[in-house]
Amino acid sequence: MRLSHDEVKEVLADYLKGALPEAARKEVEAHLKECDGCTNELSFLREIVKIDVPDPGDLFWQSLPGVVRMAVKKKEAHRFSLKSILFRPLPVAAAIAVLVLLVIIFANNKEVSVPDPLFRDPFEAAILEYDDIDDINDISGKELSLMTAQLADNELSLLPLNSIEYSYNGEFDSLSSTEMNRVHDALDAETQKGG
Amino acid sequence: MDEDIGLVESYIAGDGEAVEKLVIKYQRQIYAVIYRMTKNIEDARDLTQKTFVRAIEGIGGFRRESSFKTWLYRIAINISLNHIKQNRREDVELVDTIMGNQAGTLSEIIENERKSYIKKSLDELPGRQRLALILRAYEGLSCSETAQAMGCTEGAVKAHYHNGVKRLREILKEKGYEIKS
Numbered sequence: 001m002r003l004s005h006d007e008v009k010e011v012l013a014d015y016l017k018g019a020l021p022e023a024a025r026k027e028v029e030a031h032l033k034e035c036d037g038c039t040n041e042l043s044f045l046r047e048i049v050k051i052d053v054p055d056p057g058d059l060f061w062q063s064l065p066g067v068v069r070m071a072v073k074k075k076e077a078h079r080f081s082l083k084s085i086l087f088r089p090l091p092v093a094a095a096i097a098v099l100v101l102l103v104i105i106f107a108n109n110k111e112v113s114v115p116d117p118l119f120r121d122p123f124e125a126a127i128l129e130y131d132d133i134d135d136i137n138d139i140s141g142k143e144l145s146l147m148t149a150q151l152a153d154n155e156l157s158l159l160p161l162n163s164i165e166y167s168y169n170g171e172f173d174s175l176s177s178t179e180m181n182r183v184h185d186a187l188d189a190e191t192q193k194g195g
Numbered sequence: 196m197d198e199d200i201g202l203v204e205s206y207i208a209g210d211g212e213a214v215e216k217l218v219i220k221y222q223r224q225i226y227a228v229i230y231r232m233t234k235n236i237e238d239a240r241d242l243t244q245k246t247f248v249r250a251i252e253g254i255g256g257f258r259r260e261s262s263f264k265t266w267l268y269r270i271a272i273n274i275s276l277n278h279i280k281q282n283r284r285e286d287v288e289l290v291d292t293i294m295g296n297q298a299g300t301l302s303e304i305i306e307n308e309r310k311s312y313i314k315k316s317l318d319e320l321p322g323r324q325r326l327a328l329i330l331r332a333y334e335g336l337s338c339s340e341t342a343q344a345m346g347c348t349e350g351a352v353k354a355h356y357h358n359g360v361k362r363l364r365e366i367l368k369e370k371g372y373e374i375k376s
Contacts (some may be wrong), residue, residue, distance in 0.1 A: 017335040053227045065215035068247040
């Protein structure tokens with residue numbers, strides 16, 4: 001198949017390099033005999049490709065393959081170590097985050113009871129610390145006075161600081177046992193009445 | 196191309212020597228195209244190494260839609276263009292490698308001078324025209340391979356290439372160098 005002028009122009013560079021198949025090469029040569037334009041262009045190309053590339057030296061050619069191989073190996077190793085550094089702290093960081101969360105949740109839920117220094121358990125105050133007394137009837141009048149005085153003090157400590165309530169323990173202290181019985185009977189009678 | 200695919204697969208399978216074989220096969224071509232773009236020997240050395248390292252690292256992404264060769268050229272071109280963009284400077288070319296440090300015969304001096312003018316005229320071409328000319332005329336890539344390496348259509352390659360040749364002739368003519376058959 002005969003090549004056109006434009007087609008020959010397209011393949012002149014390939015012809016110059018000797019890269020054309022036999023049939024195409026013959027076509028080009030036949031065209032060149034008839035076409036000054038293409039002949040001029042071929043000459044032009046022949047001239048400009050004479051420009052050599054400066055040789056970097058034999059050492060460069062000999063070392064380049066090994067250098068490339070080592071560079072690739074080094075980069076791959078660096079990438080793997082980067083991976084291991086990236087991945088290793090992740091589970092650690094996740095575990096720390098979970099722990100911190102648990103601590104925060106636990107700290108918010110726990111109620112810390114701080115004892116109020118002014119608080120006295122009334123049950124404690126009611127306990128009589130008289131381990132040596134077997135029978136209340138064995139208590140002498142003097143001992144009884146001391147006990148009631150202590151009771152009065154305990155009762156006072158249970159009262160709120162701004163309390164204006166009056167304690168009758170002082171008055172009862174001065175009553176005899178007969179008089180105390182009369183007071184109890186009177187109180188019982190009042191209770192039955194609903195007063 | 197089958198040989199290249201075989202080497203690629205060997206490397207992926209764990210054969211480190213396959214890397215060296217690929218480098219040996221294409222190192223001169225890649226160096227040449229990078230040098231023609233950057234016009235600096237040191238840059239060309241560094242970027243050639245960078246090209247191969249990047250290609251091997253990214254070999255998993257090589258889809259085999261093009262040949263390994265054009266894929267490699269594509270990487271080299273991109274790296275070179277990025278380098279040129281980052282290092283916009285006056286071209287400090289080691290012209291002594293072309294002109295020679297010693298004065299030779301008259302014909303050698305004239306020849307060297309002509310080469311120097313051609314090189315400088317090439318530098319004056321627009322980027323894509325120059326690249327198409329380098330790949331087609333200097334590197335011997337086919338139109339199809341050049342299109343893949345440049346990331347454009349074959350029609351665009353043809354246009355860039357022909358316009359580049361035409362413009363280069365005009366520039367040389369302006370400088371007083373007319374190449375005739």
